[in-house]
Amino acid sequence: MTNIEKVFLKIGSIDRRWIFIIIALVVVVPLLVPIGLPIRATDTSKSVYDAVEALPKGSKVLLSIEYSPSTKPENHPMAISMMRHLFRNNHKVYVTCLWPDGQFMAQDALNQVAVGEFDKKYGEDYVLLGYRPGGEAVVKGIVSNIRKLFSVDARQTKVDDIPMMDEITNFKDFDFLFSASAGYPGTIEWVQYAADPTGVPMSSGVTSIQVNEVMPYVQSGQMVGVLAGMPGAAEYESLIGQKGSATSGMDAQSVAHLVIVLFIVLGNISYFIDRKRSRKY
């Protein structure tokens, strides 16, 4: 057996902790030393952007936040970019949450964008309705009568005392829905119980792993495009012309994917050498 073959065989049985160390390095280094790879928007991300861009000024948009800190790197940039896009076009934003953690995420995003960047007025430009337990029952409640479900907002203010809630009684009063979702309840429940039955256009930003489940709805036209994971968030940031954390994460993700492919190739070379050796003996 040649020395090269011995090296590859050793690589094939490497302790997985070496793989962990290498992955850690290839993720951390591009975050500290950005490469600046160009982001190319896919059709699904462009569809979301075009749909929001086409909304008449002052449209009422329901933004639903259902993710937790664990998927913040994927979903939070989507929520922030969407808020930037909506506030830039002077739409009215109504924020609701199907997850309890979602309320924290929504509050953070609103503080950063609505208060910090656009100086929007609570109750006139945006409102945080908050979290209600019940999963799809909340979605059905919003479809039938939102005021029955949300008698007060997240600040315990009566919904009747909030000026921008005057025109809202149920889901059909909204012009668009965007759901930043990481699982259940989330995008699929919004499609099944709200957007598809009522005809209100909707779009969503989901984690990469959920794209498989959601793509049939995009293909059938029940959803207008989808932001697929951190790449989707980075694409949306490039479309609105304001880079954020997703763009900076794409360098790290690109290099990490290449390294994983390299591991797979090396593993297969080792596998073939081992198989050749076994056949020989």
Next chain:
Amino acid sequence: MKDKQFWLVTSGVIIAFAIYWLLGHPYFVIDRIVMFFSILSLSATLIYYTRAAERGEEFYLRPIPALKAVEEAVGRSTEMGRPILYVPGIQDMDQVETVAGVVVLGHVAKMTARYETSLNVPVSRSIVMKAARESCRDAYTVEGRPDMFNEDMVHYLTDDQFAYAAGVNGIMVREKPAACMYMGKFYAESLILAETGNSIGAIQIAGTASQAQIPFFVTACDYTLIGEEFFAASAYLSQKPELIGGVKGQDMIKLAVIAVMILSTILMVLYESTGFGFNISEYLTIR
């Protein structure tokens, strides 16, 4: 036509509905009539084959390696003197997958009672804890080993997804079970659990209908029940005729769905290209 009672009841239901329809069908949502008939006919198919199995008709079920491996896994754990870890998913009893997971747990508990192997079932929901305990208690009683049952073998960890994954990982690394079974609804924590189980050298059997998690389980586990194989697990493990008949009924329903899909595609192509026929998608759309 062998099952006279079935056809009698079916005819009765059809006649009753016809009378209701002729009387003006009060309160009925007409837009959903196609869905209503679909549900009735699919349910009738299931009931027909269930009754056929109960009458003694034999139905062939293809062997599923993952289910054969369950007993092997329990035997391996007994030989090694190490426990079995059973994870019934991270959702509550309102999900059908969780109920299916608790059902399979009952069968696994029978095997652990028979082989006197210890069983560890960490759960993520309190209601699942109660249901799983009852399932295990009854399994141990049926096997004649109620003394071996301990309530704490089914214990609650936390509702939070990743805190639960951390807790189960801790149990795996400390107790080093010989077999890990993941049967229920899972999300992102599936790979964390499966990889940790792989690192301790346990035999791993997974079953889930969570579409996004199936690839992770297939990659990291020794055996995986994919989608409806998981729902059919109860029939396989119990070998009860009525459950096997239900699986057969499910297969016949699938044949019917395939036939409808092919027919609808042909009709839609004809309608959209030549205008001949009708727009079948209007009838098949759920409102």
Next chain:
Amino acid sequence: MFWKRQVPIFIVALIGSITLFGWFIDQPDVKEFIGDDATQWFDVLASFAIILGALNLIKLQIQKVLYQKPGWQYSVIAVLGFIFAIVAGFFVKGVDDSVAQWGAHVTSDGTLFKWMFDYVFSPMSATMFSLLAFFVASASYRAFRIRNFEATLLLVSGIIIMVGRVPIGGVISSWFIMYLIVLGLGIYVNSIKKDTKVTFVFVAVGVSLVTIGGIISDWPVDQPGIFYLPSIQEWIYYYPNVAGARAIMIGIGLGIFATSIRYILGIERSYIGE
């Protein structure tokens, strides 16, 4: 036995039937029951049931500490964490009523509960999720082997999706992919013919053709589109992937339907231990 067998089966059959057939009934009270009340009953039950779970958790952890079982130190942390969360949620707000009312204090800045969420819960949640990055690498490395045709197909499509989905895939020219394909085919030809001359001629002709094609078309990065990774990746996502996903979804849907009907009709009774 009546309460443990017949009553549960009756409740399941009744509520299941109402929820299933209530969807076809256009009556406000029925619609409200199946749309709101039924799911909210479950949430109320689950919320009270959490007390059982919490008591079980505390009991087991305290037992571990009292009997000094292996790892009892972690149980001390678990119990202290539990108590801290209860105190932060119900007893100590950390701010005045003017800053945040009880209820709103869980999301208001400056409160003890928000501090716990931002500096304890969020980092730990993110850490556990980030383990996936490492485990995906080690699982891929271990599992993706060219054992047969299907495994090869899985490997190739996996690599295309992984590289095509990220920005670096857009930078890789389709001509580079064509060169790789020529080299890969060369290896395959060599394994069949086992003749160095034939392999050399094959590879030389392939490389020449690709080079001539590139020179003529001026090396566009994304043309021909059939070899451009992002385009291939999108096609795989939209067509084979969605087709497979739909098929599995239909199968799972039927499985859920059949299982639910078995529970409603009382054919499957394992959930009550039968």
